[in-house]
Structures are given as structure tokens and as C-alpha cells.
Amino acid sequence: MRLPAFLRPRTAKQLAGQAGEDQALIYLQQQGLQLLERNFRCKGGEIDLLMQDGKALVFVEVRMRSEKKFGGAAASIGTAKQKRLIIAAQIYLQRYSMPPPCRFDVIAFDDKEMTWLKNAIEA
Known part of the structure; x- marks a missing residue:
């Protein structure tokens, strides 16, 4: 039987992603976002x-890459990922x-270099 996700140990990649999201959140809050x-x-x-x-x-997507190969973190958000973000946003907006x-x-x-790209994805 497989454990529920919240009980499974987190991988190093997941922990690094969480740390990146934490850092992004702190930065955005310092810029006045809530x-x-x-x-x-x-x-x-x-x-x-x-x-x-x-x-x-x-809607903020946080991406991490250890190197800028192949265009870096921002370039890793391909068309399929953009579509998934837009669909998730549309579902979220149904609350309003x-x-x-x-x-x-x-x-x-x-x-370790962070870049904030506003309006990075056209919907």
C-alpha cells in the first residue's frame, strides 16, 4: 500500500523547490505583495x-535551475506548462x-541568481 503524499519523505529536489518558493515568497512580500x-x-x-x-x-510560478543551460529557469516553462497554469488559474478564478x-x-x-519576471505569461 502506498503512503499518502503528505506522509512520504520529501526528495532533495522537492526540498530545494520548497526553499526556492520560500525565498520567492519573502522577496515578493518585501516588494509589497500579499x-x-x-x-x-x-x-x-x-x-x-x-x-x-x-x-x-x-499567479506566480517559481522555477529553479542549477545552470543557465538551455535558456535557464524561465525558459523551462514551455507551452504545456503555460497551458496548465492558465487552466489552474481559470479554475481558481471561479471563486469570484x-x-x-x-x-x-x-x-x-x-x-542562486533570482529574477522576477512580471507578466511573463500571456493568457
């Missing part, structure tokens, strides 16, 4: 961070009778 939800999961996909920036709802203005941002870590 956390609404973390790791929103649905059938369509997952959104790492849901933040409020003024009146805008910000009047959805707020939205954008998709990316926090990209290439080795």
Missing part, C-alpha cells in the same frame, strides 16, 4: 503562489463573481 494562497492544486495543474499586488491577482485583474509572474532561479 500572500493569498500557496500551492493551489486542482485537476488542471498547480500554482506555486497566489499573491495580491494592489488590486491585481498575481467578478474576477480581478490578473497577471502571471515568474520567479526564476538560475543557480
Whole structure:
């Protein structure tokens, strides 16, 4: 019998990803954004961070790469991943009778260098 996900030990990659999300969250909060939800999961996909920036709802994808090979962390968000993010955002937005203005941002870590890309994904 397989253990539920919350009882399984986390891999080194998962722990590194969690640390990256923690760092991204702290940075975005320092920039004035407020956390609404973390790791929103649905059938369509997952959104790492849901933040409020003024009146805008910000869907944040955090990506990490140890090197900038093949374009780095931001370039690793391909068309399929973008579609999953958009579907997850659409599902999340069903909570609102009047959805707020939205954008998709990316926090990209290439080795230890962090870059914040606002409006990184067109929906």
C-alpha cells in the first residue's frame, strides 16, 4: 500500500523547490505583495503562489535551475506548462463573481541568481 503524499519523505529536489518558493515568497512580500494562497492544486495543474499586488491577482510560478543551460529557469516553462497554469488559474478564478485583474509572474532561479519576471505569461 502506498503512503499518502503528505506522509512520504520529501526528495532533495522537492526540498530545494520548497526553499526556492520560500525565498520567492519573502522577496515578493518585501516588494509589497500579499500572500493569498500557496500551492493551489486542482485537476488542471498547480500554482506555486497566489499573491495580491494592489488590486491585481498575481499567479506566480517559481522555477529553479542549477545552470543557465538551455535558456535557464524561465525558459523551462514551455507551452504545456503555460497551458496548465492558465487552466489552474481559470479554475481558481471561479471563486469570484467578478474576477480581478490578473497577471502571471515568474520567479526564476538560475543557480542562486533570482529574477522576477512580471507578466511573463500571456493568457
